[in-house]
Amino acid sequence: xTHLDHLYRFASHLxxxxxxxxDLVQETFVRAIAAHEQFVPGTNLKAWLARIxxxxxxxxxxxxxxWSPLDDASDEGNEDWNRGAAENPGPGTQLLGKELGAHISDxxxxxxxxxxxxxxxxxxxxxxxxxxAAIISCPVGTIxxxxxxxxxxxxRRLKAYVKGPEQK
Amino acid sequence: MTCGEAQELITAxxxxxxxxxxxALLETHLYECADCRTALAAGQALKQAIGGAGAQLRAPxxxxxxxxxxxxxxxxxxxxxxxxxxYLWPMPPALRPALAVAILLAVxxxxxxFMDYRREPVAVAALASYDLFLQGKLPARRGAxxxxxxxxxxxxxxxxxxxxxxxxxxxGLRPVAGSVREIQGRKILVAIYQGxxxxxxxxxxxxxxxxxxxxxxxxxxxxxxxxxxxxxxxxVNAVFHxxxxxxxxxxxxxxxxxxxxxxxxKARPS
Numbered sequence: 001x002t003h004l005d006h007l008y009r010f011a012s013h014l015x016x017x018x019x020x021x022x023d024l025v026q027e028t029f030v031r032a033i034a035a036h037e038q039f040v041p042g043t044n045l046k047a048w049l050a051r052i053x054x055x056x057x058x059x060x061x062x063x064x065x066x067w068s069p070l071d072d073a074s075d076e077g078n079e080d081w082n083r084g085a086a087e088n089p090g091p092g093t094q095l096l097g098k099e100l101g102a103h104i105s106d107x108x109x110x111x112x113x114x115x116x117x118x119x120x121x122x123x124x125x126x127x128x129x130x131x132x133a134a135i136i137s138c139p140v141g142t143i144x145x146x147x148x149x150x151x152x153x154x155x156r157r158l159k160a161y162v163k164g165p166e167q168k
Numbered sequence: 169m170t171c172g173e174a175q176e177l178i179t180a181x182x183x184x185x186x187x188x189x190x191x192a193l194l195e196t197h198l199y200e201c202a203d204c205r206t207a208l209a210a211g212q213a214l215k216q217a218i219g220g221a222g223a224q225l226r227a228p229x230x231x232x233x234x235x236x237x238x239x240x241x242x243x244x245x246x247x248x249x250x251x252x253x254x255y256l257w258p259m260p261p262a263l264r265p266a267l268a269v270a271i272l273l274a275v276x277x278x279x280x281x282f283m284d285y286r287r288e289p290v291a292v293a294a295l296a297s298y299d300l301f302l303q304g305k306l307p308a309r310r311g312a313x314x315x316x317x318x319x320x321x322x323x324x325x326x327x328x329x330x331x332x333x334x335x336x337x338x339x340g341l342r343p344v345a346g347s348v349r350e351i352q353g354r355k356i357l358v359a360i361y362q363g364x365x366x367x368x369x370x371x372x373x374x375x376x377x378x379x380x381x382x383x384x385x386x387x388x389x390x391x392x393x394x395x396x397x398x399x400x401x402x403x404v405n406a407v408f409h410x411x412x413x414x415x416x417x418x419x420x421x422x423x424x425x426x427x428x429x430x431x432x433x434k435a436r437p438s
Contacts, residue, residue: 004235008227022231030240104221122183123215124222129185148179151214158214 003046006125007053013120014057016109027060028053047127051135054117100158107157115150118143169197174204182211184382195388202425208385209424213400215383289381291408291417293351294358294371295401298419301347301360302367308345308360317346321357321372324348331357331372332416334434340365368430371417379415380408387428392437398424407431412438 007028011021031052032039039048108116121132122143133140177194180186186194198205236242300306311317314333321331331346340363347358359370373379377395380386384399397408405427406419418431 004227004232008231009222009225012225022234025231026234026238029235030238033241100217101221101224104218119218123218144176144180148176151179151211155210155214
């Protein structure tokens with residue numbers, strides 16, 4: 001995994017547009033070069049670049065509303081946890097590999113950016129909660145709660161592609 | 169602890185971010201609550217799936233070319249070499265070379281990073297052979313009985329350790345073959361138990377509990393005073409435990425709950 005791949009992946013899922021993702025990554029490197037004095041050698045370069053990318057995304061793309069996040073208000077409701085747990089796939093669960101990547105991308109695109117970004121950072125970027133919190137400038141506890149909510153939303157969206165033991 | 173209270177803690181456990189008293193509380197709750205164990209397994213599977221989906225997406229070559237040809241990032245030498253240095257690097261700070269080299273490596277030398285791949289934990293990597301053994305794509309020496317297979321495997325590692333042997337006859341499984349794999353420089357003994365309704369592969373190697381995958385779910389058996397670590401790779405479930413300096417991973421397509429119960433019943437405290 002390269003930092004470039006990681007940044008592109010992050011940008012793609014943030015912008016949901018390959019061309020805009022490339023713009024975003026390119027500008028991230030431009031900003032990184034310009035802000036090189038702020039980088040502390042020995043610290044996490046990948047996290048530093050991701051933070052630059054995310055800030056640029058928020059400052060530029062979000063404010064200019066070059067696209068609108070497909071935030072699904074229906075997903076914002078506070079469901080009963082026990083029902084959510086019962087709907088989750090059982091032990092021995094297997095996410096079907098076929099076309100799963102595409103469905104995950106679709107699922108990520110459909111959930112609110114608030115919940116999508118922590119998933120991108122922690123699940124795809126392998127960042128710790130502390131690093132993810134620093135990247136999007138929020139408390140660590142917020143990362144945890146957003147991840148919890150985001151995974152729940154994703155699990156619901158991927159339910160059709162999840163096979164439980166009873167279906168074997 | 170209620171299931172609602174456990175929800176976020178399960179998320180943190182999935183991410184390896186739960187420690188201390190909170191982890192102990194959650195583990196106690198998980199031990200008693202099948203729904204939350206189900207939620208934990210689902211969270212682990214989802215995290216794995218999202219991570220796997222992400223790994224499929226790579227930066228296009230066109231982007232790499234755009235970055236390398238962007239004069240704001242890598243100015244052409246000669247024509248304006250001095251000017252860009254003056255502009256972008258107004259002072260010669262000590263950290264400048266480190267950042268420049270890091271960005272150059274990240275963009276221009278991806279092969280370097282391809283070589284520096286993120287290693288899977290050996291326990292997870294071992295499971296890659298599960299299907300290959302069952303499909304006959306990896307060699308395994310058949311044995312007439314458990315003792316014969318165990319003797320073959322022990323000889324293969326010069327007697328340094330022995331494969332763990334289990335009696336799965338109640339599940340209709342019997343030992344049929346054994347093999348030795350070398351993964352990340354470590355010898356791993358593989359005993360294959362098969363029956364009409366399924367299979368269990370037992371991976372044995374020298375190690376410690378630090379070899380448990382970071383994202384595995386740890387269960388503490390208070391009676392046996394042993395830790396059990398549950399994790400999955402694809403549709404294969406696995407339970408990791410340690411007996412002395414020998415690690416055993418039982419892998420199967422049976423449900424995680426059943427596999428965990430089987431492992432706990434068979435494991436012997438060190």
